[in-house]
Amino acid sequence: MEFGILMGDQPVASSAREHLDLMLRKAEAAQRAGFTYLTIGQHFLYDGFRWFQPVPLLARLAAELDDHVKIGTTVLIGPVHHPVVLGEELATLDVVTGGRLVVGLGTGYLPQEYATMGVPFDQRYRLLEELIEVMTAMWSQDRVSHHGRFWQIDDLPTHVHPLQQPRPPVWLGAMRETGVRRAARHGDVWTITPQQTIDQVDALIRTYAAERTSRGLPLNPLPLRRELMIGDGFDDAVARFAAVARGKYEAYAGRGMTLLGDDEVRNFGDTVRDHVILGDAETCRTQIADIAAALPVGPLLVRPHWPGMDAEQTEAYLEQVGREIVAPLRDLESRSFADFLETPAA
Template identity: 45%
Template sequence: MRMGVILGDVSSSVSPREHLDGLLRQVEAAQRNGLSHITMGQHFLYGDLRWLQPVPTLARIAAELDDHVTLATTVVQVPLYHPVMLAEDLATLDILTRGRLVVGAGAGYREDEFTALGVDFSQRFAMFEESLQIMQQMWTQDTVTYAGRFWSVEDGHTHIRPWQQPHPPIWIGAMKDRGVRRSARLGDGWPITPETRGPELVRLLSVYEDERDRLGKPHVRHPLRREVIPAPTTEAAYARFEAMAKDRLLAYAQRQLATRDADEISQQFREVARQETFIGTPDEVVAQLRDFAARFPVDPVLVRAQWPSMTSDEVVAYLDDLGRDVVPAVAELESVARVVRDQAQD
């Protein structure tokens, strides 16, 4: 199993120079510590937090990319673009990475972003599917003619083909049955959110695999979005996660726990952490990852190293801990799994 990092937002009070310097430090630390994927999501008009746009940012990171690392958009909001423009941007990015790009694509979920950009939020899923069809034609055909509900292309002569053929792998985000079936039908993997766990994860994976079977497509492994929090003791790991994600803790408290005292809020947060993260001593974290990998077809695991309240030094220290205590053991799990599969095939 591999591990990667998702680049997140920072406070808008951080200067653009500090933001870029911290971002490049994080990328260097992630690569140095053996992480295999550097990924980035997308938001618009994000208020007090700054979220850099993924395509130009990943293009800059491509100049720093080590041979073992893949870049991914997790996820780009497809309906907010004209598909010809997005197809050419992503094909360009695939070239700049020398074919080490995964296109993570989604329909979006914040209505205010759609309203600001003049896009009908209620039509986002239909727009997503139509856009993806045009993009795939743009990546594989010399000439594209397409007449759809939302976009039309007449005798469009393509001029940018991706490095990868026929095109980069596509991860399609989803949270409900219909979206998971869409992901199975149109993509090459389903990014699993931290909130999707337990019986619901089992059920949705079954939905995905049933749809792949119906279409005669092979089963795949899915990127898993989860925090991985190692520390010398279990108690220190929970304290570390509270410090990293304290803004999330406060927001959660304001929404649901405003009448409770600090000890109750902390206990509730720890219960959420227990369910949504791999947390504890390095040995405990690796055991949790081993158990999860034995039950579910996941790869890579994507962590968030940068939270808005963290300094660059804290981000690098966290990635150094992952590289020393977790990444090598997780890579061994993958090696063992590969040997088992190879022996079964023999």
Template identity: 45%
Template sequence: MVQMGVHLSDVPTSLPPAEHFDAVRRMVEAAQEAGFTHIAIGQHFLYGELRWLQPVPLLARLAADVDPHVRLATNIMVAPLYHPVLLAEELATLDVVTEGRFTWGCGLGYRPEEFDHLDVPFKQRASRFDEILELLPRLWTEDEVTHHGRHWQLEGVRPHLRPVQDPHPPIWVGAQALPGVRRAARYADAYACSPEATVAEIAERHQVVMDGFAARGKAFTPQPVRRNGMVADTTEQARAEFARVAQGRYVAYAQTGFDAMDLGELERRFLDTVADHAVIGTPDEVVAQLTDLATRLPVDPIVWRPGWPSMSADEVCAAIRRLGRDVVPGVRELEARTTIEPSAFTTPTH
């Protein structure tokens, strides 16, 4: 069975934080009623006119609201901004509080200003990330840890806090570029694929992960993948609505250099530019596209972004309920595969 999750969005800072939290709780309630089994949230600091509620305390609170089968995930936390001991203990506590339902999705970070604000050298983020990925499993599983790294030194420390999950929470490493995919293959339990990746790009990345896991003697399992999209009564309505709510954020991401999509094309020909990855259409069309994705690639869960900063909480909840009614049941009927269909390397979904 292929599972589906929701990726919660950032919101404008014009919405008071208490109302933001209330909206998140409403969305989570709608998502679990709709049959989604993963709740994921990202992270940024000092994000200007938009706000993320910080994921560790938020997910700890949401653990009291969700059913036992629903997993809570960070997708992603900016790992290099943390000291590894602080991060290991925060996340172990979160795993305890969620009763072993936590997945740690982490990434490199791409906003230099966040690193500047927190006095962490932006150019060191890759080496810091690698060192964290080496050190955290040790802090979660070993009785005594000695570590002499480039950035951190630990001498005979005795961790006092272990996660509930054995040996530790699943680690998803997210990345846009192949060096980051190789990092996931080397250190992680899964590669969390970004929503802008095409089927051929996902296939290439999955092959890298598969090869890296084989070199580690680690079994390859279906991998999480994010998708952006829109469901409506007609294809034309879905296209128009997706352009209305999502084009501004795609343009903003391109302006920061977060993704390699062409800024001019996003502004001039948005729907044509995103057609190679966005899942847009009627319920039947969306189910068909996700079915094609899951029958070509080893994906599970599919994490869908139902909301954008331009949408109200009511609109997001309505989108979640529609997905639950019209899309989730069809996806759940699919069997997750563990190999890559050869045609995936060259054939788009639509």
């Protein structure tokens, strides 16, 4: 089992220099702790929190990493980008990183980001599909012609190709069945979001596998995002998690993420119990091993930093998780897709 981290936002009250220093120290600490994937998402004009844009940030971080560590976008808000601009930037980033880029794409959930960019929010799924089609052609062909619903390219040369051919791995985020089917058709894997229970994930993986199999596409382990907090026991882990994460959960609810309602934010322990890995180190290892035994997943991506945590807290978290989770579970193998599909649904 490989492990990775999600590198997110920081309150705008902290300086940009402090924020960059946090990112550099986080990347160094994660690599030292045995994590092999470093990923970051994307937002624009975000209220109260600073999101560094992924492409330039990852290019900077790549200079600090060993050759076996991969970097990725989890996720870029694909539909607000022009595919030629984004395709060339990502191809360049793949070259800069020596072919270690993972391209995580999604649609986001904030209509105002689309309105600001002049992109129709109600067309975001069609835009995402066509964006992937154009970028894949740009990455793998010497000349491109594309006549689609949103973009037109008439037999033009391509000049920036990624090292990974025919394209860097494309991870597509989705939370519901329609999106999972889209990920099966247009991506290389579906990135499992952290809010879903194991039973929900089981059902959606079967949907994903059916769609892939019907098209003769290969089945590979699926990246699993999960929040993780180690404590002296369950209650202590919940208290520690609430201390750093409650504010972000409240911010999500305030921005209309429907999976988190007001009641769920108030009853925080009950809210997180079924989708966050919590407990002492042994209990957390057991939970991860149980997930790996049940589902064809990997890598496992965790969030080591919540807005407001400083670099020392983040480094301490990564050191602990590296020592008590990553190192002991390094040889853990997840369930194969073949074995998973041979058993009835949960």
